[in-house]
Every structure is written in C-alpha cells, then in structure tokens.
Amino acid sequence: MSFPIKTYFHKKQLIFLFLNCTFSIFMHGQITNIDANELANWDLHGIGSVSYDKNEKAVKLTESKESLGAMLVSPTSYSENLVVTFKVKPLQHEGVCVILLGLNDLDGGDVTIPKNYNGDFNFWKSEKSTARSHAFAFHTAFHQPNAFIKENPGFINIGLQKDVVTEEKWYNIEVGKINSRFWMKVNGKTVIDTLSNKKQRIFNKSKIALRVRGPGDGTFSALYKDLVIKENLNYKNIYACNFNESKDLEDWILEGPGKVKLKKDRLLIHSKYQKFIHKKWKKGRITINSTNSNYYPVLRKKMISDLKINPSDYSYEGSFSGGPVVLWNKTKTPENYEITFNFKSLSPHSLHMIIFSALGLNGESIFSSDLAKRNGTAPKYTKGDISNYRISYFAPIRKTANLRKSPGRKMLDSGIDFASQSPKELHRIRVQKWKNNIVFTINDKQVLNYSDDEKALGAGYFGLRLMVPAIGTYDNFNLYELKNGPF
Incomplete structure (x- = not known):
C-alpha cells in the first residue's frame, strides 16, 4: 500500500489511517510494535516530508530545501526507562x-514545539531551552566521525565512540535508557554503553522522535521500519557507579595488599606487588601462567620484608599464596540480579575474577566480625567460612572463563574467554543470576549458561578479585534486580 507524500512547514496532526500497532505483555515488560504505516502517521516537525516506500515497506523521512532538519514525533508517550529497536x-x-x-x-509535561519550526536543533540543545531530550546520533560522518549520545538542554556529552553506520544500507539499531545508563547497539554489537554523570530526573512518560539532518538542499532522506518499543523492563537499578568522583570509592572495601585509585574516570585495581612481579618476569627470573607460576617463593620474601607478615596467615597447608586482592562492593544483591561493568586489562597476565552471591555459611554478611579475617589469598574465599560463586576470565594462556562454587572450589562450567582474545580492548562484562541459572557474557557473547541444581546460592555480595600479575581498569558498574526471568 502506498502512502502519499505530505510536506509540512510546521506541526501537523495526522489522523491515524492505519492502526497496526500491537501490544503484548511479556515477562520482560510491555512490547509495542509499530509498523511503517503507523510510523508514517507520527507528527512531522521541521521542514520535510514523509512518505511510504512500497518496495522497501518502510517510511521515508526527507529533509526539504532550506531545512534545518525534519523529525517524526510519536503521538504517544512511553515509559522513561525503555529500549527501542528499529531498522534504518x-x-x-x-x-x-x-x-x-x-x-x-x-x-515533565508534553513539549511544545513552536509553530513554523524549521527543524533547528538549537531548539533542543540550547542551554536556555525548555525542552528536554536524549539524542542518539549515528551515520554522522557528514559532520564528524563519531556516534554520540547527548543530553539536552545543554548538549551534554554522555557517550562518544567511532561511528559504524557508514554506508547507505540497512542497519539494525538498538538504543536504550535505564535510569542513568544509556547505550547504543548497531547490528547487535555495542557501540556505546555508559552512565550519565548527571543525576537523572525520572518522569513517568515521555515521547520519542526520529530525526534527519542533511545539507539542507532537499537531498538527504532515510528509511525506517520495524520499530519496537519495550517498556516496564525487567530491571530495577539498585547500584550504579562510573568512578568519576573520589567518593565513589566509599562503596568498596579492599582485602589484601592492593592499590585502588581513580584513573581517567575509571577504577584502577592491582596488587601492591604487581610491578615487582612483572619486573621479575621481564628479566626471566620467574614464570607467570595460570597453571605453573613460580613467583610465590620470591613474593613470600618480599612481603615478609615489606609488611612484616606472618607467612602462615597467607598460606594453606604449608603453601604460600599471598599477594592477590579482593575488592568488595558494600551493596547486597537480591536473589535474582544482573551485574554489568566495563573492563580493560593493562597487563598481558591473568587473572581477573568476579565473586557473587557471597555470604557467610550461616547467612551472615561477608563483613560480619564473626567471620574469619580475609587477606586476598584464595583459600580464605574457596575453603573458608563463606559461600560464593566465582567466574575467572582474562586468561590468555588457559583461554577459558571458569565458573566455580565455594566452599570447595567446585568447577561448575567453562567457556570461551573472549576477553583474552582481544587483550588490549575494552570489554563489557555481564553476569545474570535468576534462581539457579547463571549466564555470563563478554561483549554480548554468551560464555557460560549454567543451572546449579545443588543448593543454588541466592542473595549476597559481589566483588572483584585479581591475581598478583594482573592489573586492570573497571567502570560503568550497574547492579539490577531482575523482576522476571530473562532466560
């Protein structure tokens, strides 16, 4: 079915000629599907035209001559926290x-777009604007090489990364917002995933818009179709941190001889002896790998000299294993939750770990004075008086990510360690736990999917653990409560 071209200079209310929008309630929330016919009936603002492309079965949004932009605005308001997917x-x-x-x-009311609006984006981004929005831009090479997410008014940067929408072909786009977290994916791959530094003011409902901006000579247009809006999401944000203020460190407790500081708005973690061991390795005096490292005798002497430690406090059954560090977050997770964060290794050496669902064996907080003191050595966490799951990753020699359960250090599952395949890159880590099911992904690629059928652990605390040779940065931490099963 064709849709006749209609050109507008100002806001035009359209009658809904086609009502093919469907609603359904999933365990993940409310899903709204908007086909091209209904999208063509969104409100057009600026100087441009909208038409229906019969061959592509898509809406064509075109900027007219002397235009400063054209946009389609949804007549319906949607939840503030949502995910929108579409093809462009x-x-x-x-x-x-x-x-x-x-x-x-x-x-928080409906924005009033002025009559005779010519599409000028300054209406949205000016610091004096009374309109509020979050702009996700792509196919930006006409102006500059980066995709971005901006907050208005003020055009405040939230995220900026190299644009991958560089050709004139179909792309699958996903943009999302959950409280202060914003992200953009292209063809299933994350381009931007970040936290806003500004505290978000959450309103119940707000609108959505699609915008095109070209040279203003009537030559630029884009096709849109298959738009899906997901609301009432399966997430309740419990904790979020992007490490841009020193007070953010107050949410964490360090165990073991470690160093923690903020570096370029990221959390830098390493053992106090990381540089010492790395220098020994470069000189060929020790070996470092996941199965046969021989640095502990050298490290034992160094720690005794530096810290005046009792070696037995860092030993198990006569074997010294001191030097690793654990950084706990003070927030207790619910029984069903998701943890996400960005990670980048600053060393070729392993090993990084996330510990989760951690409690004392009698259900105590891991910070309870009734529990034995811990100092980063593995047996304190795997054979002591706390229970937990642990996933180890960034293992360039082993090349696997391993899921273990303690006490007992029982191996539950193993998968491909995608982080060590690109050792110098930034990686997006995700741990999902729903009842007895655990899913672990790196850069949206599933690594582990395991169901624990033997007294699965529930709510607890989470933390990061690093072996002595490891050093890395972490940021954009989010802890969500899962309201319904995500699997």
Missing part, C-alpha cells in the same frame, strides 16, 4: 540520523 537505511552519504528519547518539557 540512510539514502545519501551527506546526512545524520538521530533518535531522541525522553522528549518532555522540563517539568
């Missing part, structure tokens, strides 16, 4: 595509 095909090189979420006035 830019039709010319010289033009930028934008999707705006959270369109409101500053008090």
Whole structure:
C-alpha cells in the first residue's frame, strides 16, 4: 500500500489511517510494535516530508530545501526507562540520523514545539531551552566521525565512540535508557554503553522522535521500519557507579595488599606487588601462567620484608599464596540480579575474577566480625567460612572463563574467554543470576549458561578479585534486580 507524500512547514496532526500497532505483555515488560504505516502517521516537525516506500515497506523521512532538519514525533508517550529497536537505511552519504528519547518539557509535561519550526536543533540543545531530550546520533560522518549520545538542554556529552553506520544500507539499531545508563547497539554489537554523570530526573512518560539532518538542499532522506518499543523492563537499578568522583570509592572495601585509585574516570585495581612481579618476569627470573607460576617463593620474601607478615596467615597447608586482592562492593544483591561493568586489562597476565552471591555459611554478611579475617589469598574465599560463586576470565594462556562454587572450589562450567582474545580492548562484562541459572557474557557473547541444581546460592555480595600479575581498569558498574526471568 502506498502512502502519499505530505510536506509540512510546521506541526501537523495526522489522523491515524492505519492502526497496526500491537501490544503484548511479556515477562520482560510491555512490547509495542509499530509498523511503517503507523510510523508514517507520527507528527512531522521541521521542514520535510514523509512518505511510504512500497518496495522497501518502510517510511521515508526527507529533509526539504532550506531545512534545518525534519523529525517524526510519536503521538504517544512511553515509559522513561525503555529500549527501542528499529531498522534504518540512510539514502545519501551527506546526512545524520538521530533518535531522541525522553522528549518532555522540563517539568515533565508534553513539549511544545513552536509553530513554523524549521527543524533547528538549537531548539533542543540550547542551554536556555525548555525542552528536554536524549539524542542518539549515528551515520554522522557528514559532520564528524563519531556516534554520540547527548543530553539536552545543554548538549551534554554522555557517550562518544567511532561511528559504524557508514554506508547507505540497512542497519539494525538498538538504543536504550535505564535510569542513568544509556547505550547504543548497531547490528547487535555495542557501540556505546555508559552512565550519565548527571543525576537523572525520572518522569513517568515521555515521547520519542526520529530525526534527519542533511545539507539542507532537499537531498538527504532515510528509511525506517520495524520499530519496537519495550517498556516496564525487567530491571530495577539498585547500584550504579562510573568512578568519576573520589567518593565513589566509599562503596568498596579492599582485602589484601592492593592499590585502588581513580584513573581517567575509571577504577584502577592491582596488587601492591604487581610491578615487582612483572619486573621479575621481564628479566626471566620467574614464570607467570595460570597453571605453573613460580613467583610465590620470591613474593613470600618480599612481603615478609615489606609488611612484616606472618607467612602462615597467607598460606594453606604449608603453601604460600599471598599477594592477590579482593575488592568488595558494600551493596547486597537480591536473589535474582544482573551485574554489568566495563573492563580493560593493562597487563598481558591473568587473572581477573568476579565473586557473587557471597555470604557467610550461616547467612551472615561477608563483613560480619564473626567471620574469619580475609587477606586476598584464595583459600580464605574457596575453603573458608563463606559461600560464593566465582567466574575467572582474562586468561590468555588457559583461554577459558571458569565458573566455580565455594566452599570447595567446585568447577561448575567453562567457556570461551573472549576477553583474552582481544587483550588490549575494552570489554563489557555481564553476569545474570535468576534462581539457579547463571549466564555470563563478554561483549554480548554468551560464555557460560549454567543451572546449579545443588543448593543454588541466592542473595549476597559481589566483588572483584585479581591475581598478583594482573592489573586492570573497571567502570560503568550497574547492579539490577531482575523482576522476571530473562532466560
């Protein structure tokens, strides 16, 4: 079915000629599917036109001559926390595509777009603007090489990464917002995933808009179709941190001889003896690998000299294993939860770990004075008086990520360690726990999917553990309560 071209200079209310929007309630929330016919009936603002492309079965949004942009605004308001997916095909090189979420006035009401609006984006981004929005931009090479997420008014940067929408072909786009977390994916791969430094003011409902901006000569247009809006999501944010203030460290407790500090808005963690061991390794005096490292005798002497330690406090059954560090977060997780964060290794050596669902054997907080003191050595966490799951990753020699359960250090599952395949890259880590099911992903690639049928652990605390040779940065931590099963 064709849809006739209609050109507008100002806001035009359209009658819904096609009502093919479907609603359904899933365990993940409310899903709204908007086909091309209904999308063509969104409110057009700026100088441009909207039409239906019969061959592509898509809406064509075009910027007209002397335009400063054209946009389609949803007539319906949606939840503030949501995920939007759609397909887009830019039709010319010289033009930028934008999707705006959270369109409101500053008090949470419907934004009033002026009559005779010419599409000028300054209406949204000016610091004096009374309109509020979050802009996700891609296919930006006409202006500059980066995709971005900006917060308005003020055009405040939230995230900026190299744009991958560089051709005039179909792309699958996903953008999302959950409280202060914002992300953009292209063809299933994460381009931006970050936290806003600004405390978010959450309103119940807000609108969505699609925007095109070209050279203003009427040559730029883009096709859109298969738009899906997911609301009432399966997530309740419990803890979020992006490590841009020193007070963020107050949420964490260090165990073992470690160093923790903020570096370029990231959390830097390593053992006090990481550099010492690395220098010994470079000189060929020790070996470092996941199965046969021989640095502990050298490290034992160094720690006795530096810290005046009793070696037995860092030993198990006569074997010294001191030097690793554990950094606990003070927030207790619910029984069902998801943990996400960004990670980057600054060393070629392993090993990094995340510990989760950790409690005393009698259900105590891991910070209870009734529990034995811990100092980073493995037996304190695997054969002591606390229970936990632990996933180890970034193991370049072993090349696997391993899931273990303690006490007992029982191996539960193993999978491909995608982090060590790209050792110098930033990686997005995700741990999901729903009842007895655990899923671990790296860069949205599933590594582990395990069901613990032997007294699965529930709520507890989570932390990071690093072996002595390891050093890395962490940021963009999020802890979510899962309201329904994500699997």
